[in-house]
Amino acid sequence: MNLEIAYAEFGVRPPVTKAIPEFLIELTEEGLRELVSEHYDSIKESDIKHLFPVDNAEEFALAKKHSADFMIQICGGPAYFNQSRGAPQMVGRHAPFKIDAKARETWLKLYQPLLQNLVDKKGITERSVESFWNYLNVFSIWMVNTK
Numbered sequence: 001m002n003l004e005i006a007y008a009e010f011g012v013r014p015p016v017t018k019a020i021p022e023f024l025i026e027l028t029e030e031g032l033r034e035l036v037s038e039h040y041d042s043i044k045e046s047d048i049k050h051l052f053p054v055d056n057a058e059e060f061a062l063a064k065k066h067s068a069d070f071m072i073q074i075c076g077g078p079a080y081f082n083q084s085r086g087a088p089q090m091v092g093r094h095a096p097f098k099i100d101a102k103a104r105e106t107w108l109k110l111y112q113p114l115l116q117n118l119v120d121k122k123g124i125t126e127r128s129v130e131s132f133w134n135y136l137n138v139f140s141i142w143m144v145n146t147k
Contacts, residue, residue: 001119001126003112003133008101008141016142019135023128024075027118032075035114036068042110048103074135091142098146108140 024032040063044054053059069080070088081088115133118124 001116001130003115003130005105005108006137006141008104008144010101010144010147013142014138016138017131017134019075019132020128021076022125023132024072024077026124026128027122029072029077031118031122032072032077033064033068035118036071037064038114039111040064040067042114043107046106046110048106051097051099051103075132090139091145094143095145099143100146101144104140104144108136111136 027035040052040060043049043052053063066081066085069084070090073079073081073088111133115129118129119126
């Protein structure tokens with residue numbers, strides 16, 4: 001399975017392709033919420049924890065929920081994010097945070113073992129996981145706002 005991190009040229013926003021519908025079908029909404037939660041929990045011990053409300057349990061739980069809502073929506077599920085937060089406009093939502101290429105790389109690296117685990121232990125197809133990875137890989141380039 002190919003979970004390589006794509007090079008991100010600062011200021012360039014390549015076209016984003018969403019994950020195939022099978023990813024959410026195979027994983028389920030609950031499974032995607034678990035994935036996002038595990039990812040956020042790994043962030044607590046990372047060098048990007050300063051970008052997240054790790055010291056406030058209530059805000060951190062809400063951040064997990066918003067992220068999971070977004071991921072479910074972007075993967076073809078119900079528009080939970082739009083219903084609770086309005087249009088995603090993720091570039092603008094991330095603008096207050098200094099996100100550089102290293103932070104992006106850390107964020108992606110924290111997903112790699114979790115996605116491999118989906119294949120190894122949950123039986124999610126590599127094709128589905130790679131489609132989600134490809135989305136994350138390019139989407140995350142758009143969030144880089146600091147050299």
